[in-house]
Amino acid sequence: MALERTGAQIIWECLVHEGVTTVFGYPGGAILPAYDAMLDYPIRHVLVRHEQGASHMADGYARAGGGVGVAIATSGPGATNLVTGIATAQMDSVPIVCITGQVPSKLIGYDAFQETDITGITLPITKHSYLVTRVQDIMPAIKEAFHLAKSGRPGPVLVDITKDAQQAKTNWEWDAIPVKMRGHRPKLTIAKSQMAKAVELIKASKKPVILAGQGILQSGAMKEVRQFAERINAPVAMTLLGLGGFPASHPLNIGMMGMHGEAWVNHAIQEADLLLAFGMRFDDRVTGNIKTYALNARKIHIDIDPSEINKNVTADAAIVADLRHALKDLLDVVEPGDHSQWLKYIGSMKGDSAVRDIQSLPDNGHLYAPHVINDIWRLTEGNAIIATDVGQHQMWEAQYYHHEKPRTLITSGGLGTMGFGLPAAIGAKLARPDAEVWAIVGDGGFQMTAAELSTAAQEGVKVNVAVINNGYLGMVRQWQEFFYERRYAATPLRSPDFVKLAEAHGLLGLRAEKRPEVADVVKRAREAEGTVLIDFRVEQEDSVYPMVPAGADLDAMIRRPQQEPSVLVESATDLI
Ligand SMILES: Cc1cc2nc3c(=O)[nH]c(=O)nc-3n(C[C@H](O)[C@H](O)[C@H](O)COP(=O)(O)OP(=O)(O)OC[C@H]3O[C@@H](n4cnc5c(N)ncnc54)[C@H](O)[C@@H]3O)c2cc1C
Ligand SMILES: Cc1ncc(C[n+]2csc(CCOP(=O)(O)OP(=O)(O)O)c2C)c(N)n1
Numbered sequence: 322m323a324l325e326r327t328g329a330q331i332i333w334e335c336l337v338h339e340g341v342t343t344v345f346g347y348p349g350g351a352i353l354p355a356y357d358a359m360l361d362y363p364i365r366h367v368l369v370r371h372e373q374g375a376s377h378m379a380d381g382y383a384r385a386g387g388g389v390g391v392a393i394a395t396s397g398p399g400a401t402n403l404v405t406g407i408a409t410a411q412m413d414s415v416p417i418v419c420i421t422g423q424v425p426s427k428l429i430g431y432d433a434f435q436e437t438d439i440t441g442i443t444l445p446i447t448k449h450s451y452l453v454t455r456v457q458d459i460m461p462a463i464k465e466a467f468h469l470a471k472s473g474r475p476g477p478v479l480v481d482i483t484k485d486a487q488q489a490k491t492n493w494e495w496d497a498i499p500v501k502m503r504g505h506r507p508k509l510t511i512a513k514s515q516m517a518k519a520v521e522l523i524k525a526s527k528k529p530v531i532l533a534g535q536g537i538l539q540s541g542a543m544k545e546v547r548q549f550a551e552r553i554n555a556p557v558a559m560t561l562l563g564l565g566g567f568p569a570s571h572p573l574n575i576g577m578m579g580m581h582g583e584a585w586v587n588h589a590i591q592e593a594d595l596l597l598a599f600g601m602r603f604d605d606r607v608t609g610n611i612k613t614y615a616l617n618a619r620k621i622h623i624d625i626d627p628s629e630i631n632k633n634v635t636a637d638a639a640i641v642a643d644l645r646h647a648l649k650d651l652l653d654v655v656e657p658g659d660h661s662q663w664l665k666y667i668g669s670m671k672g673d674s675a676v677r678d679i680q681s682l683p684d685n686g687h688l689y690a691p692h693v694i695n696d697i698w699r700l701t702e703g704n705a706i707i708a709t710d711v712g713q714h715q716m717w718e719a720q721y722y723h724h725e726k727p728r729t730l731i732t733s734g735g736l737g738t739m740g741f742g743l744p745a746a747i748g749a750k751l752a753r754p755d756a757e758v759w760a761i762v763g764d765g766g767f768q769m770t771a772a773e774l775s776t777a778a779q780e781g782v783k784v785n786v787a788v789i790n791n792g793y794l795g796m797v798r799q800w801q802e803f804f805y806e807r808r809y810a811a812t813p814l815r816s817p818d819f820v821k822l823a824e825a826h827g828l829l830g831l832r833a834e835k836r837p838e839v840a841d842v843v844k845r846a847r848e849a850e851g852t853v854l855i856d857f858r859v860e861q862e863d864s865v866y867p868m869v870p871a872g873a874d875l876d877a878m879i880r881r882p883q884q885e886p887s888v889l890v891e892s893a894t895d896l897i
């Protein structure tokens with residue numbers, strides 16, 4: 322039955338119908354009617370300290386939980402503060418819906434107080450952005466926003482609603498009919514000819530490599546990928562965002578590919594005769610020099626987004642489909658294969674760097690970031706959800722925390738957004754309250770959104786924050802070391818006393834400077850109630866190896882210089 326409702330009430334009615342239980346936001350004039358109405362609805366509002374935090378929390382919430390994250394902000398500066406988080410979600414295809422207040426419709430175009438054309442600003446970084454000026458358009462816009470955010474290739478959608486539309490009343494009832502949008506019909510039928518071509522290529526291949534991307538997680542195709550890899554007995558390499566899509570401990574897992582991937586993985590890709598790209602988009606961090614990338618290999622590309630096919634790499638067989646569906650069809654027809662010689666050969670390439678165990682290396686008195694991350698992995702038994710920031714610590718996390726399960730690594734891959742880690746961890750914890758959640762952040766990126774510690778404290782959200790404190794904007798320092806003759810322009814970084822910063826928020830702050838101290842502080846953080854920050858004072862000038870310089874051939878990697886006795890192995894599969 323239709324009831325009289327304000328636009329503000331309709332916003333919350335729609336969110337409740339969409340299954341939303343938590344939103345992340347910050348109030349202000351143009352969104353005040355919505356905030357007032359919010360008090361009457363069963364939705365938890367998390368008050369962030371900066372709207373960037375809201376969009377990252379919504380993102381972390383969506384990545385960890387698999388649903389849609391919601392951020393809410395006022396017009397003008399509130400809306401523009403969301404932008405970095407929206408662009409982050411767009412680059413990594415994360416379904417979030419952002420709701421912003423807009424100045425009253427009759428003031429639009431007059432440079433009204435806190436007026437910004439946020440739909441214009443976000444047009445290139447959203448799947449769609451709506452400007453709603455009439456109360457009766459609020460429900461259709463919100464319904465479409467959720468539909469668009471989660472259907473096909475997921476992504477962010479923005480709904481900007483004028484203050485007068487929030488205040489106006491109308492007779493309203495929920496329209497339960499599913500959204501149908503002209504021009505937006507994700508293609509679901511698979512071309513038979515491409516399928517036949519793929520089967521033929523798989524049969525003929527002697528040296529296949531499966532490239533496992535984030536599409537596996539988004540499609541929920543973990544079981545099918547595993548069955549497929551086991552059926553054809555092919556090695557599986559993962560992108561940064563694909564980590565967790567295939568169990569790290571599986572014998573067919575060969576590790577991460579790309580700029581900071583395992584050396585043997587990049588060599589295997591360059592020598593392969595067939596690449597099976599499953600829900601990955603051949604990012605330049607993955608391919609290196611595209612002109613020399615995997616020249617010996619035919620390519621099968623399965624992706625839900627037709628615009629990814631032949632974008633960076635030409636496909637010999639292209640299947641535009643949901644990965645899970647495509648793999649189910651392939652599993653019906655693909656015959657068992659045996660590539661044990663090829664797998665043995667890849668194993669032999671691990672050679673010098675794979676065999677030493679980082680845990681049993683002698684302690685030389687220095688604390689190395691890989692040790693810290695590897696210890697966190699060991700002590701949490703690989704079961705934690707880890708949100709990272711961006712930089713060296715992010716790459717070491719990818720190398721030394723071995724993810725067994727999907728949606729346990731929450732990281733900004735495409736945009737590489739510093740400041741992402743802590744708010745994303747808070748969002749992840751709210752999506753998965755049962756899970757142990759860690760933020761592994763650098764001293765630089767942490768300071769970009771450190772104010773969200775206050776959000777964690779106010780909301781009583783428990784995350785453990787490991788600050789990998791190397792006194793530098795480390796990843797940029799590394800580039801300066803390798804490519805700019807160690808001229809450290811603007812990378813040495815002075816930080817506040819992080820322990821005191823935690824304490825100022827009423828939180829527990831801990832510090833570790835030596836290897837034997839790591840286990841104790843990790844244990845104390847896990848046992849404590851509420852958010853805990855650990856300041857890990859690590860070696861300042863360590864670098865991430867191996868490294869493919871930007872634009873270089875994938876197998877032209879810079880390797881860790883051999884100094885004996887070395888306390889660090891070059892890469893991480895020594896433990897798996
Ligand atoms: C400092 C830094 C260093 C980095 N170094 C590396 C590195 O060494 N190695 C590395 O791999 N990455 C690295 N990255 C990350 C890199 O920039 C990319 O973000 C990453 O490689 C993208 O992985 P992806 O293609 O799997 O995921 P995405 O970019 O998310 O692409 C996923 C693909 O899956 C498709 N898809 C989505 N849903 C479905 C579905 N249901 N069915 C089928 N397809 C679907 C999408 O259309 C998309 O094409 C680095 C990032 C940073 C910040
Ligand atoms: C918002 C933003 N600004 C700048 C950069 C460029 N950048 C990439 S990594 C990095 C250094 C990160 O330093 P820190 O957070 O201390 O992490 P570390 O590399 O030392 O582990 C910078 C400045 C970025 N990725 N994001």
Ligand SMILES: [Mg+2]
Pocket residue numbers: 763764765789790791792793794795
């Ligand atoms: Mg640093």
